[in-house]
Amino acid sequence: MVRHLPILGLIILVAAAFAGGSSARAEYSLCNKTSYALSAALGFVEEDNLLTRGWWRLRPGECKKVISEEIQAGRxxxxxxxxxxxxxxxxxxSGGTPLCVQNDSLFTLRDQSVCAEDPSRQRDFNGVDIAAEDGGNFTTDFTDENNFSTYQAQVAGIQRLLADVGFDIGAVDGQLGATTKSALRQYRRSRGIGQDGVIDDQVMDQLITEVNNEDAKLGFFFCNETLLPVWSAFAQPARNGEGYEASGWWRLEPSSCAKVRRGELSAEPYYVYGIMQAEDQELQLAGGDTEFCVSAVQFEARSDVACAESGFDVASFRRIDTGSEKAWxxxxxPEQFNAELSQATQ
Known part of the structure; x- marks a missing residue:
């Protein structure tokens, strides 16, 4: 499961009239007017089926055509x-309509039931209504509280990415000042992609690749080496620094892995739990020593709540000490789901 925390994000529909008359064909574009590099997805009805498609990478300040066929009125x-x-x-x-995606690859999904049992493959989409009388080309803008223009978003995106790789940029404000230009020149020289402070697709893509590669090395991961599906849950220090927060579920197919926590790990212990799905029973991960709240459906629960009074069940999570490791x-x-074998192998 991936946790989605909404910021002050806005999704704006812009309808631009055709200049070429009724013979022109409509297009649907997505524009990124934020300082973040985005992965975007789209859902629409095609031949009576609700189809989802993605991912489109949108650099900060970039607009990209996602439908080139004639746009039909509707949602x-x-x-x-x-x-x-x-x-x-x-x-x-995001919005309030859960639809299916493929987490780690490009996708076109014509059957929204494929992720019914795996909440980690659902995202909350925002509905956009297009009326027949609108006409023209349609653009959905992803914005935030800064209300950047596309150029300002491009500059702010470079600022954010440079800060992500360790440069002292100051404010991410969309202004191409001396500090940003100096950092950009240093970065380009150090990576062998020029001497100037020009913002272009090459430096943007280099930065995006670099920060994503670094992120891939960090975090907490689950892997399933059993022959059966495992529903997994995870407890980590709460973001406000007080207590713990448990969340689930990540469905792990045999031989699959999932990242359940992003970023560098802290020195505090983490806790794990899992249920292996056998044909006629559910086998719980043995060796648990700390109780956290869980639920039969996707959940998040703080450690300071009364589980039963809040509608949760209780499960014993196994403690994991990661020490100074940045990733784990x-x-x-299979033996971890047998109490006797698990105790012998711990």
């Missing part, structure tokens, strides 16, 4: 999330 659905390499909590531009992988193995 469309849009969603975007910041790339994982950006620092801090994952930012999203917990592997679910």
């Amino acid at each position: 469309y659905y849009v969603y975007a999330e910041a790339i994982p390499g950006h620092r801090g909590e994952l930012k999203t531009w 992988t917990f592997v679910f193995r």
Whole structure:
């Protein structure tokens, strides 16, 4: 499951009239007017089926055509999330309609039931209504509280990405001042992609690749080395620094992995839990020593709430001490779901 924390994100529909008369064909474009590099997805009805398609990478300040066929009146659905390499909590531009995506690859999904049992593959899309009388080309703008123009978003995006790789930029304000130009020149020289302070697709893509590659090395991962699906849950220090927060579920197919926490790990202990789905029973991860709230459906629960009074069940999570490691992988193995074998192998 990926946790989505909404920021002050706006999704704006812009309808531009045709200049060429009725023979012109409509297009649907997505524009990124934020300082974040985004991955975007679109949902729409095609031949009576609700189809979702993605991901389109949108650099800060970039607009991209996502439908080139004639636009039909009706409801469309849009969603975007910041790339994982950006620092801090994952930012999203979302709504209230859960639809299916493919997490780690390009996708076109014509059957929305494919993710019914896997909440980690659902995203909350925002509905956009297009009326027949609107006409013209349609653009959905992803914006935030800064209300950047496309140029300002491009500059702010470079500022944010340079800060992500360690440069002291100051404010991410969309202004191409001396500090930003100096940092950009230093970065380009150090990576062998020029000497000047020009913002172009090459330097933007280099920065995006670099921050994403660094993020891939950090965090807490689950892997399933059993022969059966495992529903997994995770507890970590709460973001406000008080207590813990448990969340789930990540459905792990055999031989699959999932990142359940982004970013560099802290020295505090983490806690893991899992249920292996056998044909006629559910086997719980053995060796648990600390109780956290859980639910039969996707959940988030703080450690300071009364589980039963809040409608939760209770499960014993296993403690994991990661020490000074920046990343950790917990592997679910068959023997961990047998109390006697688990105790012998701990």
